[in-house]
Amino acid sequence: SQQGEEDPQALSIQEGENATMNCSYKTSINNLQWYRQNSGRGLVHLILIRSNEREKHSGRLRVTLDTSKKSSSLLITASRAADTASYFCATDRGSTLGRLYFGRGTQLTVWP
C-alpha cells in the first residue's frame, strides 16, 4: 500500500518560478527521502532527511519535515525546464528493515 501522499498530483509552472510539492504520511518514520523520475526511467535520489531534522538544503532544493504534522515539503527554486519530472517522497515507516514506501508522486512540468 502507498505510504506517502504527494500533492499536488500535477504542477505546471514557468521557468524561473519556484515549485513546492508536499508529502503527507501516516506512521512514524526514521527518515524521509525525495526522489525524481524522468519519463518512467530510474529514480534519482535527491535528499534524505532524518526524523530529528527539520530542514535540509541541496543546491536549489529545500526540504522541510514536520513530524508533528507527518508532512514534508520539497521546494525547487528558480526552476528550469530540465526539472520537468515526477517527484516522489518515500518513508521507511519507522522500520529498519530497509524497505521504502512511496507515494504516487507529483508530476512537475516546467515550461520554458
Add this chain to the structure above:
Amino acid sequence: ETGVTQSPTHLIKTRGQQVTLRCSSQSGHNTVSWYQQALGQGPQFIFQYYREEENGRGNFPPRFSGLQFPNYSSELNVNALELDDSALYLCASSSGARGGPQETQYFGPGTRLLVL
C-alpha cells in the same frame, strides 16, 4: 549515474511464461532491493536481499522470487506471468547493516516488462 545497472532494458513476454531480471549493485553496497512500478503509480517494494539472504518481503506472491550472489548482484524471477505483472521493475542498492539505520537507496534505470 548511480552505478546500478539492470538488464534487460525492455522485455516482452506472454502470460504463463517465466522471466529473470538482473541487477548489478553499486560498488561497496551489500544490499539490493527490488520494486515494481505500475504505470502512474509509485514503486512498490517486492523484497530485499542483504548479504545473500532475503531481508524482508512485500505483499507479492511466491511466484516472485530472488537471489543475491556473492558479488552482491541480484536476480528477480517471476514465474507464471500475468498481465498485471506488466510494469517497470526497479532495483536499488544500498549499504548498511541488518537492523541498522536505513541508508540512501540508489536506483538503476529499470527493466520495462510487458506481458501479453
